[in-house]
Amino acid sequence: MLQEEMWDDEVAEGYDTPGTGVFAPEVLGPTVDRLVELADGGRALEFAIGTGRVAVPLAERGVPVSGIELSRPMLDQLRTKADEAAVPVVVGDMATARVPGEFQLVYLVYNTISNLLTQAEQVVCFRNAARHLAPGGRFVVELWVPELRKLPPGQRAMVWESATGYIGLDTYDVLHQQVVSHHFRFDAGAGREARLLRSPHRYIWPSELDLMAELAGMTLESRHADWTGKEFTAESRSHVSVYRTAGPR
Known part of the structure; x- marks a missing residue:
């Protein structure tokens, strides 16, 4: 099944669970707080923006947010919360679609990079992130560790x-x-x-992600077990990895 077919109207309509699951304040709050910090006053771009779970509260915090989204039903759900002027979105594949302008932050949350089912596609996604970033900009990936x-x-x-x-x-x-x-x-x-x-999904080891970043001209700046900055260890089930392009800091 193609990704755009999987994220259909039924899935999009049931995706949002306000106040619970990944929408719970204790989950969403630290995510948005950390992304505000990493945006460092600049523009942010979300790959696979979905229904705007992260993008909408991030924009409400004063960060200009744009997005790329493959699924029109998911985008329709986003539009019930924010219009095109508030959160502009390009419809397309996050590995190849281009959004006008330059960004201080590009981010991929909740394991979404694993929706790309080949290593080649994942490498192209890293390169697309680098293409959107200003010098010294950051690319953030939230991903689970294969168990x-x-x-x-x-x-x-x-x-x-x-x-x-x-x-x-x-x-x-x-x-x-x-x-x-x-x-x-x-x-x-x-x-x-x-x-x-x-x-x-195609699962990815953290060290493999680091090599993808290197191929795209980025280096690992930090890796933590979650959005609160908890130490990443051999027992961690997930990680938030921050990569940076060369240039001003």
Whole structure:
């Protein structure tokens, strides 16, 4: 399934969960705070801006934000919150689409770079970020760490989250560095029906990201386990990596 087909009207309409999940204040607040700091008074560009979960509150904090988005249904949801004048968006692939102007910050949140399913596409995405950045500008990537150590020998599937009304399960193809996330959502009552969303990804190791950045003319400035600045360790399940182009600081 193509990415633009996966993020259809049904998914877009159910994506926003105000006050909970990735929209919870304790999740979204530190994200926006850190991005305000990294923008350093300049313009910001979000690759795969989606429904504006991050971009809208970032713009409300006074950071001029533009975006790139492949899915028109997701963009339609964004437009219920902010018009084109407030958050301009170019419809297209984040790896190749060009937004007018120069930016101090380009960012990719919530594992979105893994939606590009080949290493070549991911490298092109880094180069597209560098192409948009002013000298000394930053590219920020939020990404999960592949949990292959938890995968039982000889098995391809692993449950990574189980909560009321939700089960998250990943199936791995370790030969090709591919993973499909299966999101099962169901009512807490006695009903037997469940809704399933599958999303394909290419997982990336942190060191591999660093090499992609080097190929695009950027270097690693910092890496933390989350947006609050928690130390990144061998046990961290995710990371926020900040890359910088050469030039004024």
